[in-house]
Amino acid sequence: MDFWSNFLINLVQGLTTTLQILVISIPLSIITGFILGFARVYGNKIIFYISTGISTTFRGLPLIVTLLILFFGLADLKIYLSPFWASILGFTLCGGSYISEYVKGAIQSIEQGQAEAARALGMNKLQEIIYIILPQTLIRALPGVSNEIIYMIQYSSLSFVIGVKEIFSVAKTFNSLYFRSIEIFTTVAFVYLLLIAIATLVFKIIENKLKIT
Template sequence: MSFWESFISYLLQGWVATLEILAISIPLSILLGLSLAVARVYGNWLISLIAGGFVALLRGLPLVVTLLIVFFALPKLGIYFSPFWAAVIAFIMCSGAYQSEYVRGAIRSIDVGQSLAAQALGMTKIQEVIYIILPQAFRRALPGITNEIIYLILYSSLAYLVGVQELFSIAKHFNSLQFRPIEIFSTTALIYAFMATI
């Protein structure tokens, strides 16, 4: 088998693992971001405080530190995750914390007249938030959320630190066997660039 046949075969396995991580992390991080934003804006003081503390903590930690805490520190407390799920959980928490700020800012930007109009129509607060506020806020937050998704695609390469055999991990291992860094890492970079632009 030629170098390229062997390399592409291995790389595809890593690409599938990366796509699996992203397929779970992206939608759940968006859902977490929406939930945290709603909790901070509409929750009582305790819920808002807890959500705000969670966001502040996760935004204050480097993603790699969060990843290592989930995989190496939590087992000391009896909480165990496989490398794959440790990476997914860390990515969801970190990305969700950032996305919540985009959504919260977007919610705050909605004119108060929208709420007054919803109340005049007899809507409950929950109906107002679900049908009036969140659809508009999500559209306004979409550019920031899209950027965060791109960051998540690129940061997924950090999963190799806890032993996930994803795209970068496979490329790194294959380079240690073949030592052809230009071909290997250029191809890997092109795949990441492709994922980040679609």
């Protein structure tokens, strides 16, 4: 089998793994981000400190350190995660922590008068959040969330440090065998750019549908 056939077959396998990680970790990151964001605004003092602590910790740690702790550190405590699931957990915690900042900012940007109007209509706090705050937060946080998802596509390559056989791992392996850096890494760069272009287009369509300005 020649170089390109072998490389492309393995690259597709690596791309499949990358997409699996992203398809799982992106929705989990969004859910985590919204939970943390709302907890920081509406939670009691204990919930506020816990959610703020989680968000601050995983925004402060380099992602590569988070991945190493989750894979190797937890193993020392007899908690064993596969490289695949350690990556998903790391991306979820990191991505969710950043998304929580966008969510918090979106909530705080909503005019206070709307909450007062909701209470005047007899809504309780939960109804106010569900029917008034959440829909507007989804719209206002979307640009920031879309940026974070693009970042997640980029830093998914870091999962190679704990042994995940994704795109970048395949590229490193083939470069060490064939020393054809320009062809290998240019191809990988094109794949990442294609993924980001697709994600950008999808979010642009969503923003236009929601008429976000």
